[in-house]
Amino acid sequence: MLNNRKSYPVLNHCIYANTAAYGLLNDELLEWRQNHDLDYLVGGSSMKIESLGLIGETRQIVGEFFKCKKDLIALVPNFSLGLNMLLEGLDSEEHILLLENDYPSVNWPVESRGFQISYAKINEHLEQNILEKVRNNSITVLALSLVQWINGIRVDLDFLKSLKEEFPQLLIIADGTQFCGAFEIDFENSGIDVLGASGYKWLLAGTGNGFFLFKDLAQRRFTIKTTGFNSANAVLTAKNTIPFNKHFEPGHLDSLNFGSLKCALEILNNIGMKEIAAHNENLSKKAGKGFDELGLLNNYVIQRNRHSTIFNIKDNNGLYNHLKEENVVCSRRGEGIRLSFHYYNTVEDIDAILEIIRKMR
Structure with a gap:
């Protein structure tokens, strides 16, 4: 999946965790x-x-x-x-x-x-x-x-x-x-x-x-x-x-x-939808485990067997504004912060977000 990131220039200057709001424009689609x-x-x-x-x-x-x-x-x-x-x-x-x-x-x-x-x-x-x-x-x-x-x-x-x-x-x-x-x-x-x-x-x-x-x-x-x-x-x-x-x-x-x-x-x-789905399942597990360990997820999300790649985490101590300052693109939804990951995201993106949150605590 790493090779596909090159088709999305936005990823060169931010961690894009906002596909649930808008998906990114591929340079091949732009050319078409x-x-x-x-x-x-x-x-x-x-x-x-x-x-x-x-x-x-x-x-x-x-x-x-x-x-x-x-x-x-x-x-x-x-x-x-x-x-x-x-x-x-x-x-x-x-x-x-x-x-x-x-x-x-x-x-x-x-x-x-x-x-x-x-x-x-x-x-x-x-x-x-x-x-x-x-x-x-x-x-x-x-x-x-x-x-x-x-x-x-x-x-x-x-x-x-x-x-x-x-x-x-x-x-x-x-x-x-x-x-x-x-x-x-x-x-x-x-x-x-x-x-x-x-x-x-x-x-x-x-x-x-x-x-x-x-x-x-x-x-x-x-x-x-x-x-x-x-x-x-x-x-x-x-x-x-x-x-x-x-x-x-x-x-x-x-x-x-x-x-x-x-x-x-x-x-x-x-790319292959089987590969995309498998990658996204992996991102879902990675993010779910990380956000759970930091106590940022609601219990009803933690207790479900499978989840999507959309997560709503608690907005503690101005976390949303801090994520924006750290070039993490996400959204406010409900009472929390919505982060969403697609096939152009990596486990390293999630690790970086988790580290940003840990350092703020």
């Missing part, structure tokens, strides 16, 4: 974007019309990367817009289970539409909390983030699969924005019915691109009303034969943004 816009500069509409094929190529690689049929993939500018379009097509009688204090763009769109809602607590017993709510409350939909944005708690994908096997009619909608690109997922063989994500965090694709993946059966639960000329691929006679996934693409999709997603996925593929 510059060439794209240069072609647009000199080619005008001809270039843009020719680039329409790039959207199909992006859909193809998204399907291959996450193991989903390409005609069940919707390309969207970001997760939040996609979820709002999706929920507009969901029956108002559904009883939806959310997680307490989940990402606002997951919970708020549900809460604003008048569904019956229950909540499960996020703690060391997260999966058991979800199971008990589903078993005892006539839940019909579960909507949650695969990784929690504040504390990094990561839901067990095997649990979601077993939950779906026990409750096959339960519709599971997942936000993978803090998961996809950091760890592997086989959507078709998962328990998830709908998986959405924005591309600007762990996928390192920049802003303005995202996707939603659907299972065949999931389509039957929604009546999507969003539509536009692009939904029909600019065919006037196709208004009444629009495929399910194209309802989420009513207007033109930007070739720069979605070409960036394609390029970013190619970069991750070239």
